[in-house]
Amino acid sequence: MAAKGVTDRTCPDCRSPMKENSSKYGRYWDCTGPNCTWRMKEDGTGADRPTRAARIRAHIVFDALWRRGTISRDEAYHWLRKTMDLSEEQGHIAKMTKEQCELLIEKVKDWY
Ligand SMILES: [Zn+2]
Numbered sequence: 001m002a003a004k005g006v007t008d009r010t011c012p013d014c015r016s017p018m019k020e021n022s023s024k025y026g027r028y029w030d031c032t033g034p035n036c037t038w039r040m041k042e043d044g045t046g047a048d049r050p051t052r053a054a055r056i057r058a059h060i061v062f063d064a065l066w067r068r069g070t071i072s073r074d075e076a077y078h079w080l081r082k083t084m085d086l087s088e089e090q091g092h093i094a095k096m097t098k099e100q101c102e103l104l105i106e107k108v109k110d111w112y
Pocket of ligand 1: 011012013014015016031032033036037038
């Protein structure tokens with residue numbers, strides 16, 4: 001018998017079944033694989049824990065850039081897309097890989 005809450009969703013990374021959870025942001029699914037930290041959102045996008053942690057770090061340093069008022073939020077996102085060579089659609093930290101997040105953090109440091 002499957003563990004409680006385990007769904008028919010399959011981890012895109014390791015193919016293990018995923019367990020449903022929810023937060024104030026909506027439902028999400030965690031991989032039950034023993035060495036896997038993949039988490040999937042309702043829209044089917046997901047990332048492992050190191051990627052999620054990198055995105056959080058990248059958001060903190062990037063948001064500080066426009067929150068300080070040095071440049072506007074729109075300008076900051078324009079700079080992000082240009083610097084990271086990303087399209088309008090892809091130019092979001094939530095869509096970046098861990099490596100892209102780390103690169104972005106380095107690039108933001110040039111502003112300081
Ligand atoms: Zn997995």
